[in-house]
Amino acid sequence: MSFTKLATALLVASVAVLQVSAESHTVTLVNNCGKGTPVLKQNGNTLSTGGDYTANGPLSAAISYLDTGCGANGDGCTLVETTLQNPTTAGSGSSTDISLIAPLAFSVKATFAYKNGCTNGKACDSADCTTAFHQSTDTTVQEACQANDAGLTITYC
Template identity: 50%
Template sequence: MAVIAATLGHALAETHTVHFANNCGFGTPTLIQGGTVLSTGRDYTRNGALLGAIAYLQTGGCGFNGEGCTLVELSLTNGFSSADISLIPPHAFSVTSGFGFYNGCDGAGTDCKQPNCPEAFEHPDETFKQVGCSAPNCNLAILFASREEFYSPV
């Protein structure tokens, strides 16, 4: 019985990776969840769901939670993952930022290349700007600079 439970637990396990590509030549990619810094540029892998995380390029002018900078909000979980770009105050455009799913929902993503970009949240009720993925164990590449590299993260 223990072997069956262990096998079933392994089969149901989920894992997600957040990959950063910083082509700006400056700044530190930062991934935070619940007040805890999870990564400052290295790939971050979570065995299980990664819910309510934020990412931004720390350029020296960003607050701890990305205040004053372009923010990527993300939740990665089997069943329905979601990500978006936020410019809702106190967040503001700082650098070209974008994201793309890979290892499931390849090609789904968006980017923000200029202030007031139409792809980014500017008001909390713009939930239609979220990009979703229902594939299990999907990953997210976050890019600071050009969009061409979103879908080949490694």
Template identity: 60%
Template sequence: MFPSIELAIFVTAVIAVGAQAETHTVTFTNLCGKGVPTLKANGVTLSTGGAYTSNGPLEGAIAYLDVSCGANGEGCTMIETTLVNPTTSGSGSSTDITLISPHSFSVTTGFGYYNGCDGAGADCTSSSCSTAFRVDSDSGVQVACQADNVDLAITFCD
């Protein structure tokens, strides 16, 4: 009888751990009437417009509306993001808009967190927006989120 109890405890523990697994979803809204929303990480295309859910952290991802951009968003407005559950204070998710060369303004681009840090985000509506990286030291434009399993909505031409 004891093996059955041990098995039940083990199964319960596995289910509890599985229920707490880290996930993050990136969604796109393209109101431009042109272009292909693109999400990449480590040179691999993860989405071309559909929602993408990572099972675990999504680190070093880039997103842009492909309107004749280069293979990594060159020549276009680009979003950089890392979505990760925080393990210590300040170690959670971070997202920004970049116009650092070879990137340049192409279309109005914005992002916002949801399912945690709701309302936190940024929009870049012109080539002179103050919410985008222009040089590597513009770290003040990064938008952080310290919530577990936070998701990200990206909008073009809003």
């Protein structure tokens, strides 16, 4: 085999290995409320207004809310916060929670459930639900998933 053919074969094999090990996370937004628009944002940028969103790599510090007149970052509404990432060490995978810390406020029922490796999740159906952040020290409400390529379904109402 010539050097060129060998180099080409190694390059193709390397690309195939990278594609197999590529990290990917899909967020599905479901609106059962009959009003409003589900929003997924990261760093102020809108990633989705109802359709599935797939991140090719980690999805860090994303937020979701059902826009029924909320502020630009979900102010005045129920908020779901998430970081979806493959774990590199024990406990360093995905984490999701529901937040009602002011200026956020309960607006609609919100539920999230992991998919693709984990099936756990949480729901909040009232302003006083115990499954949401009400103050920054409520860290026990965070829900973790330690699976590679974990996805998330967020449902409103």
